[in-house]
Amino acid sequence: MSITENEARKVAHLARIRVEDEALPALAQELSSILQFMEQLNEVDVEGVEPMTGVTPMRLKRRDDVVTTGEMADKVLSNAPDAREGFFAVPKVVE
Amino acid sequence: MSDLNKLGIEGARDALKQGGVTSVELTDACLQAIEDAGALNAFVHGTPDMARDMAKAADQRIKSGDATAMTGIPLGIKDLFCVRGVPTQAASGILRGFRPEYESTVTHNLWDAGAVMLGKLNMDEFAMGSSNESSTYGPAVNPWQGRDGAKLTAGGSSGGSASAVAADLCLAATGTDTGGSIRQPAALTGIVGLKPTYGRVSRWGVIAYASSLDQAGPMTKSVRDAAIMLGAMASVDEKDSTSANIPVPDFEAAITGDIRGQKIGIPREYRMEGMPADIDALWRQGAEMLRDAGAEIVDISLPHTKYALPAYYVIAPAEASSNLARYDGVRYGHRAKLGQGDGIVDMYEKTRAEGFGPEVQRRVMIGTYVLSAGFYDAYYNRARKVRALIKRDFDQAFADGVDAILAPATPSAAFPLGSAKDGDPVAMYLNDVFTVTLNLAGLPGIAVPVGQDADGLPLGLQMIGRPFEEGALLNQASVLERAAGFVAKPDRWW
Numbered sequence: 001m002s003i004t005e006n007e008a009r010k011v012a013h014l015a016r017i018r019v020e021d022e023a024l025p026a027l028a029q030e031l032s033s034i035l036q037f038m039e040q041l042n043e044v045d046v047e048g049v050e051p052m053t054g055v056t057p058m059r060l061k062r063r064d065d066v067v068t069t070g071e072m073a074d075k076v077l078s079n080a081p082d083a084r085e086g087f088f089a090v091p092k093v094v095e
Numbered sequence: 096m097s098d099l100n101k102l103g104i105e106g107a108r109d110a111l112k113q114g115g116v117t118s119v120e121l122t123d124a125c126l127q128a129i130e131d132a133g134a135l136n137a138f139v140h141g142t143p144d145m146a147r148d149m150a151k152a153a154d155q156r157i158k159s160g161d162a163t164a165m166t167g168i169p170l171g172i173k174d175l176f177c178v179r180g181v182p183t184q185a186a187s188g189i190l191r192g193f194r195p196e197y198e199s200t201v202t203h204n205l206w207d208a209g210a211v212m213l214g215k216l217n218m219d220e221f222a223m224g225s226s227n228e229s230s231t232y233g234p235a236v237n238p239w240q241g242r243d244g245a246k247l248t249a250g251g252s253s254g255g256s257a258s259a260v261a262a263d264l265c266l267a268a269t270g271t272d273t274g275g276s277i278r279q280p281a282a283l284t285g286i287v288g289l290k291p292t293y294g295r296v297s298r299w300g301v302i303a304y305a306s307s308l309d310q311a312g313p314m315t316k317s318v319r320d321a322a323i324m325l326g327a328m329a330s331v332d333e334k335d336s337t338s339a340n341i342p343v344p345d346f347e348a349a350i351t352g353d354i355r356g357q358k359i360g361i362p363r364e365y366r367m368e369g370m371p372a373d374i375d376a377l378w379r380q381g382a383e384m385l386r387d388a389g390a391e392i393v394d395i396s397l398p399h400t401k402y403a404l405p406a407y408y409v410i411a412p413a414e415a416s417s418n419l420a421r422y423d424g425v426r427y428g429h430r431a432k433l434g435q436g437d438g439i440v441d442m443y444e445k446t447r448a449e450g451f452g453p454e455v456q457r458r459v460m461i462g463t464y465v466l467s468a469g470f471y472d473a474y475y476n477r478a479r480k481v482r483a484l485i486k487r488d489f490d491q492a493f494a495d496g497v498d499a500i501l502a503p504a505t506p507s508a509a510f511p512l513g514s515a516k517d518g519d520p521v522a523m524y525l526n527d528v529f530t531v532t533l534n535l536a537g538l539p540g541i542a543v544p545v546g547q548d549a550d551g552l553p554l555g556l557q558m559i560g561r562p563f564e565e566g567a568l569l570n571q572a573s574v575l576e577r578a579a580g581f582v583a584k585p586d587r588w589w
Contacts, residue, residue, distance in 0.1 A: 003464075015416060015463040016423070017456050018444035027460075030520065034461055037521045038405045041477050044484065051479035052486065054307055054337065055293045055537025055562075061336045075196040081430035088425050093439050 002032040099124035101263045103316035104168050104323050111157055111167050118157070118167030121266070122150035122211050125169045128264045129213065134589040137249075137259040139174060139232045140182045140215040149211040156209055164347075165327045166209030171259045171268040174215045175222055176202050176311070177300040181212075185302045186230040187220045189450025190428040199300025200332050201269060201311050208327040213265050217255025220452045221419065222276055222304045225526035226515060227254025229454040237284055237509050238262040238585040239552055247509040247552070250280030256314045257284040261585065267315040267324055271301060273308045274407055275530025278542035281314055282504035282555030285544040285583065287576070288314045289321045289569070292562045293537035294339030296325075297332035305414035306337075308407075308534040318543065318573040322346035325565060341563055349566025350573045355389030357571070360497040364400035365529060367506065373548040374503050381501055381545055381556045384578035385571070395497060397488040400532060402481050407531040408524055409465050409478035415455075416462025422450060457520060486536040493561050499571045500559040503529050504542040508552035529557060539565045541572045544581040553583065 003011075008028040012019040019027055077083040082090075099121045102110065110116040126146060129138050146169065153167035177183050177195035184190035198206075206212070217235040219227050226248040227235045235254040237247040238261050249258040253270035257280035260268050270277040272290035281288025289312045296311045303309060313324035326346050332338040361382055366375070382392050424430035424446030431445035451459065465474035492500065506528055515523050533540045539562070542555040556575065560568030 011460050011464045011467070013444075014467060015456075015460045016420075016440070016443040016447055017451065017460065018441075018448035030457065031461060031464065033521060034408065034457070035464075035474075037524075038409055038465075038474060038478075040405045041402060041409070041474075041481055044399065044402055044477075044481050046477060046480035046484070049480040049483050051476050052483040053479070055486065055535075056337065056339060058339075061333075063333075072196075076426075078196060079193050079427035081424060081428070090425055091433060091437060091439050091442055 003028045003035065100128040100265070102266060104165070104267050104320040105317065107168055107266055108164050108323070111162070118150040118153040118211060119147065121167065122146050122169045122213070125213055125265050132262055132264055132589050135236045135238060135258050135262055136233055137217055137235050137255045137262065137264060138171065138214045139217045139255065142181055142212050142214045146211050146213050149206070153209045153211060163208040163327065164323045165205060167211065168266050169211040169213050170205065171213050171216045171256060171265040172202060173253055173256050173269050173271060174218050175271050175302045176269060177302070178202050178212065178215070181215060183215065183302070184231070185221045186218045186232055187450065187455065188231045188429060188452065189422045189447070193427050197300060200297035200330065200334060201301065201328050204330055205327055210327065216259055216268055219252035219254065220455050221302070221415070222252040222271055222273055223415070223454050223458055224251040225275070225279060225523055226512070227251040228512065229452050231452065234512050236512065238589065239284065239509060240585070240588055241509070241511055241552070242550055244588070245511045248283065248512050250283040250509065252276040253280045253314060257281055257286060257288070260284070260286045260314050260316060262589070267313060267320055269311060269328070270314045271309060271311045272534065273304050273411060274534050275527040277312050277314060278504050278530050278540055278557055279526060281542040282544070283509040283553070285553030285581065286314060286316060287318055287321050287541065287543055288312065289325060289541045289565070290533065290539060291325060291329065291565055292539045294337055295563065295565065296329050297335040297338050299332055299334040303418040305411040306418060307414060308411060318541070318569055318576045319347060319350055321541065322350055322569045339563065344566055346566050346569055350570050352570070352574060352577065354385065354571050354574050357390045357498040358496055359385050359390045359392050360395035360492055360500040361392060362395050362397045362400065362500060362502060364397050365502045367528065371507055373508070373554060374506065377546045377554050377556060378501070378503050381575060384575055385501065388574045388578060393497065395492045395500070397492065397532070399481065399484045399488050403485055403532040403535055404524060404528055406478040406481040406485065407527070407535060409474050410482060412458040412462035413466050413475050414462070416459045416466065419455070419459055422447065454520070482535045485532055489536045489538060499568060502557045502559065504555040504557040505529065508548045508550070508554055533559055538562055539568050541568055543572050543575050543579070545575065545579040546581070547583060553581070
């Protein structure tokens with residue numbers, strides 16, 4: 001299966017990665033060659049096989065739904081590129 | 096004693112116990128070796144002050160009689176592990192300046208045992224790569240040189256760990272393995288690398304690549320060292336919901352050197368077309384060594400082997416695209432400079448385009464594609480079904496009575512840096528052909544240095560064990576190690 005420039009633009013946007021228009025043809029070609037490599041999977045008979053999620057056959061662990069930690073806003077914010085008054089600061093979200 | 100940095104964990108432990116050497120002396124020897132080895136680009140963030148403080152504390156602890164096997168042992172830590180207050184950026188530009196406020200469970204366990212932190216080690220960006228060339232720090236270099244002094248890859252993604260251990264900059268190092276990232280670099284540098292069973296070692300605080308495949312493990316100078324270090328790294332951890340509730344045994348005690356009567360499987364599907372004669376010969380020699388030690392060598396079949404790579408390159412990018420969604424320029428790391436009128440989506444897109452390197456961008460986009468509406472079943476679900484079949488192949492082999500499997504670790508010896516630069520990404524993916532199968536099945540595997548190629552470069556073999564039987568695997572590997580008697584070291588040029 002090959003990916004068109006338009007599809008490459010769409011997937012880049014879904015991934016939230018800016019790709020300039022002039023880079024789209026090369027990207028489309030690269031993604032196509034990787035997908036082509038994956039096409040081999042179509043040779044396998046997977047009739048009746050359950051898709052595997054994890055390697056250990058165990059029920060996901062549960063814990064009580066209670067607060068176990070917190071009260072460390074300064075630590076949470078210490079690596080933020082822009083933090084003000086105890087919040088993460090971002091550009092305008094709502095028009 | 097001179098050249099203390101050349102010791103392994105076992106040797107250093109015994110010397111520390113006898114009092115002939117101190118952790119401060121060991122640590123200083125390593126710090127000097129690191130300072131002299133800038134050309135290897137293995138250590139990317141040094142922590143000498145922390146190292147000396149930890150070494151002093153370790154010497155106190157040894158004096159007080161409260162030491163563990165890892166007390167006072169200077170280690171290098173892959174840049175993927177969060178260490179409190181120490182730069183941790185998964186070799187990515189997007190995490191430049193990030194200093195975690197918390198400690199990964201693995202490093203917490205190691206410091207608890209008294210190990211000493213020398214610094215952070217180079218790797219492929221977000222552990223995506225097989226040559227360490229996707230690192231924002233530039234590639235780690237293999238201490239083994241090619242013909243005419245060619246600079247070779249130390250492998251990837253744990254290339255800095257492999258280079259540092261092979262060049263004696265530390266006694267051992269941590270690595271992580273998602274598709275071969277411990278075993279491939281270990282094999283290319285002539286050291287031992289162990290990927291434990293999925294769930295044996297906590298993933299908490301280890302920056303995620305593909306969560307259903309990632310597993311941390313030791314990279315060491317001997318099989319026994321790997322056993323000692325795994326014992327300190329592993330734990331049952333409430334903070335990792337996939338940490339297996341299975342007690343950590345004494346792995347070192349399992350090394351008896353006796354494998355008489357055990358069945359070692361040779362998977363016929365691993366005999367690939369175009370495999371170099373050196374690798375093929377090494378594999379045969381390895382089987383002979385195990386036979387001479389009293390094991391029975393049996394031919395086995397793992398029929399879905401061929402499909403492991405394409406399945407891996409669907410599943411791993413799918414998980415990566417989800418895991419790496421968190422790097423958005425809001426909570427940590429890099430944020431792009433925004434133009435007038437740029438909104439939040441511009442911020443995300445510019446930040447990620449600037450912060451992620453080409454291979455990471457590629458995998459995030461492939462992952463996004465295979466998870467997108469209309470393609471989820473055709474790619475992602477199909478790959479997960481093939482994964483189930485790959486695991487079933489191994490289950491069948493073990494059910495038939497095989498104790499371990501012997502296979503090559505890599506399709507070639509270390510290759511020159513830059514040789515794959517302009518090639519297609521798929522060619523680089525082929526490096527993982529012998530290693531990804533285990534990650535898909537969750538099994539433990541170990542790379543052991545066994546021989547050298549015509550150019551004198553190290554070659555390794557891989558042994559694959561039953562789930563949660565790392566002790567038995569280490570014992571089998573120790574027999575291979577002893578029979579191979581690999582003692583070669585790289586000539587120092589750096």
